[in-house]
Amino acid sequence: MGQDNKITSDTKTKILDVAERMTQTRGYNGFSYLDIADEIGIKTSSIHYHFKNKDDLAIALVNRTIDDHSQGFDNIEKSIELPQKRLQAVIDYFKGYVKEQRFCLCGMMALELLTVSPKVIELVNIYFKNFENWLAKQYKAMGKTNSKALALSFLSALEGSLLFARLNNEPEVIDRALKVVMKT
Amino acid sequence: MGQDNKITSDTKTKILDVAERMTQTRGYNGFSYLDIADEIGIKTSSIHYHFKNKDDLAIALVNRTIDDHSQGFDNIEKSIELPQKRLQAVIDYFKGYVKEQRFCLCGMMALELLTVSPKVIELVNIYFKNFENWLAKQYKAMGKTNSKALALSFLSALEGSLLFARLNNEPEVIDRALKVVMKT
DNA sequence: GTCTATATACAGATAGAC
DNA sequence: GTCTATCTGTATATAGAC
Numbered sequence: 329m330g331q332d333n334k335i336t337s338d339t340k341t342k343i344l345d346v347a348e349r350m351t352q353t354r355g356y357n358g359f360s361y362l363d364i365a366d367e368i369g370i371k372t373s374s375i376h377y378h379f380k381n382k383d384d385l386a387i388a389l390v391n392r393t394i395d396d397h398s399q400g401f402d403n404i405e406k407s408i409e410l411p412q413k414r415l416q417a418v419i420d421y422f423k424g425y426v427k428e429q430r431f432c433l434c435g436m437m438a439l440e441l442l443t444v445s446p447k448v449i450e451l452v453n454i455y456f457k458n459f460e461n462w463l464a465k466q467y468k469a470m471g472k473t474n475s476k477a478l479a480l481s482f483l484s485a486l487e488g489s490l491l492f493a494r495l496n497n498e499p500e501v502i503d504r505a506l507k508v509v510m511k512t
Numbered sequence: 513m514g515q516d517n518k519i520t521s522d523t524k525t526k527i528l529d530v531a532e533r534m535t536q537t538r539g540y541n542g543f544s545y546l547d548i549a550d551e552i553g554i555k556t557s558s559i560h561y562h563f564k565n566k567d568d569l570a571i572a573l574v575n576r577t578i579d580d581h582s583q584g585f586d587n588i589e590k591s592i593e594l595p596q597k598r599l600q601a602v603i604d605y606f607k608g609y610v611k612e613q614r615f616c617l618c619g620m621m622a623l624e625l626l627t628v629s630p631k632v633i634e635l636v637n638i639y640f641k642n643f644e645n646w647l648a649k650q651y652k653a654m655g656k657t658n659s660k661a662l663a664l665s666f667l668s669a670l671e672g673s674l675l676f677a678r679l680n681n682e683p684e685v686i687d688r689a690l691k692v693v694m695k696t
Numbered sequence: 697g698t699c700t701a702t703a704t705a706c707a708g709a710t711a712g713a714c
Numbered sequence: 715g716t717c718t719a720t721c722t723g724t725a726t727a728t729a730g731a732c
Binding site: 353354355357358429431435436438439440441442443449452453456477478480481483484485486487488489491492494495496501504505506507508509512 | 537538539541542613615619620622623624625626627633636637640661662664665667668669670671672673675676678679680685688689690691692693696
């Protein structure tokens with residue numbers, strides 16, 4: 329989903345890229361500025377220059393994901409005609425997380441709810457509202473009257489099955505878990 | 513699910529109780545021995561006496577949850593006749609987590625996959641296998657031929673919807689998300 | 697079984713030189 | 715924009731007294 333073309337490779341972007349991956353793989357409380365700095369080959373004070381504190385970094389991460397996935401949804405709609413196939417494209421995108429042992433960034437943040445700032449949680453909610461609305465739009469285009477309910481079921485099954493798929497490195501678990509909401 | 517009757521109140525049990533709640537609310541990387549000690553009113557060295565290191569604590573937590581939920585499943589089968597109602601009992605149990613801002617303990621551990629020991633992950637897998645098998649058993653009792661697939665769908669939707677229900681303190685989200693797998 | 701005292705390591709963060 | 719140096723706080727953990 330979104331652009332795979334990370335053109336820029338300035339420090340700020342590198343920091344975001346590494347922090348994003350670490351948040352998805354280890355959780356937001358599972359890595360430090362030193363972890364990022366060491367991987368990039370800079371000092372922690374340089375990270376503080378770009379992101380005054382870790383909370384700023386979290387906000388930047390979620391904001392970037394909101395934008396990135398928003399573009400991703402647009403791209404899917406432009407390139408794929410059938411709503412059903414569009415949903416499958418989303419599934420395939422998340423299946424791609426499994427091999428890298430990534431979880432959904434906003435899902436991870438949502439789970440760390442009580443340890444991050446309210447601003448981050450507010451943004452996480454925006455991310456999921458966007459996601460849910462887009463899914464409902466697809467179900468509506470499929471002629472479903474209960475499109476909102478189906479969108480919630482899809483999203484829940486997606487996040488939950490991603491948890492299990494990642495646990496044992498079995499991407500196909502996602503397909504199996506979502507079969508019910510795909511042929512409803 | 514399981515026994516609500518925590519009879520013993522010795523230090524070891526108190527530690528487990530607090531650590532369990534903190535793991536479910538803040539994540540396993542979201543609290544320290546000092547957090548536990550302060551809440552109970554003891555010193556961190558006393559925790560180390562009962563659990564040599566934090567990994568031992570994690571293992572004890574997951575083992576206790578496996579036992580507790582195993583009993584819970586037995587109790588549900590003994591007290592409820594209809595498989596459909598049994599599934600609803602499980603849903604209601606997890607809905608109870610929401611008001612306390614708890615997530616599934618093993619789900620949380622599964623998400624922190626790369627920051628906990630292999631032994632913990634092994635136990636988390638056992639927990640979910642037990643859960644899945646019990647669910648499949650209920651679906652089979654309902655006359656479903658695809659009981660294994662339904663069990664996976666149920667479990668995925670449960671974990672995923674719990675994430676969203678907890679995010680905004682809306683227990684009913686779980687019911688809405690699971691409607692599809694409940695009337696399949 | 698719980699404490700005090702202590703050790704080592706690392707966390708997030710800032711001041712100021714270059 | 716990145717560095718060195720430093721600060722304060724906290725993490726996990728151990729030794730040994732009581």
